[in-house]
Structures are given as C-alpha cells and as structure tokens.
Amino acid sequence: MSPTQPLPLVIATRESRLALWQAEHVQALLRARGHSVSLLGMTTQGDQILDRSLSKVGGKGLFVKELEVALEEGRAHIAVHSLKDVPMELPEGFALACVMEREDPRDAFVSPRYASLNALPQGAVVGTSSLRRQVLLQALRPDLKIEPLRGNLDTRLRKLDEGQYDAIVLAAAGLKRLGLQDRIRTEFATTDMLPAAGQGALGIEIRSDRQDLMAALAPLAHQETWLTVTAERAVSRAMGGSCSMPLAAHGRLVQGTLHLDAAWGDPDGSAPLVHASASAPVATLADADALGIAIAARLRAGGARAAHPVTS
Numbered sequence: 001m002s003p004t005q006p007l008p009l010v011i012a013t014r015e016s017r018l019a020l021w022q023a024e025h026v027q028a029l030l031r032a033r034g035h036s037v038s039l040l041g042m043t044t045q046g047d048q049i050l051d052r053s054l055s056k057v058g059g060k061g062l063f064v065k066e067l068e069v070a071l072e073e074g075r076a077h078i079a080v081h082s083l084k085d086v087p088m089e090l091p092e093g094f095a096l097a098c099v100m101e102r103e104d105p106r107d108a109f110v111s112p113r114y115a116s117l118n119a120l121p122q123g124a125v126v127g128t129s130s131l132r133r134q135v136l137l138q139a140l141r142p143d144l145k146i147e148p149l150r151g152n153l154d155t156r157l158r159k160l161d162e163g164q165y166d167a168i169v170l171a172a173a174g175l176k177r178l179g180l181q182d183r184i185r186t187e188f189a190t191t192d193m194l195p196a197a198g199q200g201a202l203g204i205e206i207r208s209d210r211q212d213l214m215a216a217l218a219p220l221a222h223q224e225t226w227l228t229v230t231a232e233r234a235v236s237r238a239m240g241g242s243c244s245m246p247l248a249a250h251g252r253l254v255q256g257t258l259h260l261d262a263a264w265g266d267p268d269g270s271a272p273l274v275h276a277s278a279s280a281p282v283a284t285l286a287d288a289d290a291l292g293i294a295i296a297a298r299l300r301a302g303g304a305r306a307a308h309p310v311t312s
C-alpha cells in the first residue's frame with residue numbers, strides 16, 4: 001500500500017470525558033502516522049437534554065447531528081463515535097470510514113454495596129435508561145425496581161454514590177477507557193445481558209465525498225470488529241431498531257465464523273423476550289449484513305415485532 005499524504009485534520013467531538021478520550025485516542029493514532037490533528041469540541045442536543053429518557057425525545061441521532069453539521073460545513077473532517085450511538089442509516093452524504101478495535105463489549109454491574117445482581121435484596125432499585133438493559137434485567141430479576149438514569153458517566157456514578165440507586169448498569173468499555181474499571185463489581189456474562197449492537201466499538205464518520213480521508217483512516221480499521229458490528233447493526237436495521245425498541249445483538253468472530261446472538265423485548269412489556277442465534281462463515285461486510293438480516297427474520301418468526309417502515 002502506498003503511504004498517504006500527511007493531512008491537517010480536525011476531529012469534531014462531544015465534550016463529555018468519554019467522547020474526549022475517544023477523540024484524543026484517534027488523534028494520537030493519526031499523529032503517530034504523521035498527520036497534524038486538532039479537536040473541535042461541541043455540545044449536542046443529546047448532551048443538553050438530561051431530564052428525559054432519550055427514547056422519548058428522538059434517540060441516537062441527537063448525539064451525532066451537530067457533529068455532522070460541522071463536517072458538512074468543513075469546520076471539521078472526521079467525527080469519532082461510540083458505534084452504539086450511531087443510527088443504523090447515516091444521512092445522505094456521510095459514511096463510516098472505518099470501525100476500530102473493540103473494547104470490552106459487556107455490561108458492567110456497578111454498586112457501592114452489592115457485589116453482583118444476585119446479591120441485591122428483593123425490590124432493590126437499579127438505575128438505567130436503556131430499554132434493552134431494563135428488559136434484560138427484569139427477565140433476570142423481576143422483583144427489581146428499574147429507575148431512569150441519564151447523563152454522562154461521571155453524572156451517573158455521582159447519582160449512584162449519592163444513594164439514589166442500589167446499583168447501576170453501564171457499558172464496561174466506557175468505564176475502562178476512563179480508568180474507572182475499579183467501579184465494576186461484576187461484568188455480566190453476555191448470555192445474561194446481551195450487549196447492544198456495536199457496544200464497545202468506535203466508528204469514524206466522514207463526508208462520503210472525502211475519499212482521500214478514507215485512505216488516511218484505513219490503517220485505524222480493525223477488520224474483525226468491523227465484520228462483527230456490521231452483523232449486529234444489520235439486526236438492528238432490519239428490525240427498525242432505535243432506542244425505543246429493547247434490542248440486543250452480539251457477535252463473536254472465531255476463525256472466520258461469526259456467531260451472532262440477538263434478543264428482542266416488547267416495548268409495551270407484555271410479550272416475552274425473543275432470542276435468536278445463528279453462525280455462518282463471514283469474510284465480507286456483505287456476508288455480515290446477510291447474517292444479521294437472517295437473525296432478524298428469526299426474531300420476527302419468534303414473535304418479535306419490527307418497527308415500520310423497515311428498509312432492506
């Protein structure tokens with residue numbers, strides 16, 4: 001491969017500690033390859049709306065929109081996202097340049113007093129605003145009281161420490177990136193708490209007309225992660241997933257075979273959880289997409305209801 005020209009690059013980033021860590025991580029990797037990289041910090045609607053559940057105010061796109069406007073206007077060139085927060089379909093004119101190596105995809109049990117979910121007393125209060133976590137937690141422990149919990153990681157941990165909750169559930173990846181792994185009491189087995197599509201992986205977004213950036217970013221890509229999260233995200237896309245649908249999808253690529261598990265929960269809470277699993281050899285993004293779409297079909301055959309309209 002021919003080396004790419006060093007470029008002056010600007011990374012648009014949210015200003016939470018986790019978003020900044022992620023942007024600085026990409027900045028360091030690009031600098032090491034000779035590019036000069038600066039950060040453009042911005043506040044998104046998703047950061048401002050802290051009093052309501054995201055599923056009620058418009059979803060994942062809220063964390064991404066302002067960054068895309070900066071790319072559109074040429075004030076920045078790349079945006080670094082937790083893939084979990086990136087909508088399944090990017091708006092016209094934007095593309096995912098690459099997906100980077102995944103951090104721990106699991107959910108973490110965090111509590112000052114209790115060592116694990118099983119150690120919680122009857123009726124304990126657990127904080128999470130994720131419908132996926134809520135549905136999976138209630139399946140494990142129907143007695144628990146699930147209370148909403150919003151805000152960035154530091155805010156959520158503070159609310160826990162103030163005693164508003166007996167425990168909270170967070171992505172292990174975010175805690176580890178910020179050096180907060182000591183707060184993790186147990187990591188959930190993925191069989192108990194199936195992660196969200198893309199959890200723990202970072203994606204880099206660019207304007208699709210900047211193929212030159214594509215080449216500069218290619219060395220940051222992690223192919224195994226990319227294949228895996230593509231299948232996970234295909235499940236979500238085929239179900240019309242959003243943060244108002246409790247949906248989990250988790251893949252593991254072992255020697256060229258992708259093992260994909262998915263779960264769907266009823267947003268109304270009346271229907272039981274639906275699980276589906278399948279494995280297939282996966283070598284291309286198209287293979288990964290096909291496996292995700294097949295799993296979504298199995299979820300629907302098992303009683304899961306897709307949100308409409310569903311494309312592809």
Ligand SMILES: NCc1[nH]cc(CCC(=O)O)c1CC(=O)O
Pocket residue numbers: 082083084085169170171172173174198199200201202
């Ligand atoms: N929805 C917020 C969000 N987006 C990404 C992460 C964690 C890092 C990751 O999954 O890459 C978190 C926090 C959490 O779910 O606890």
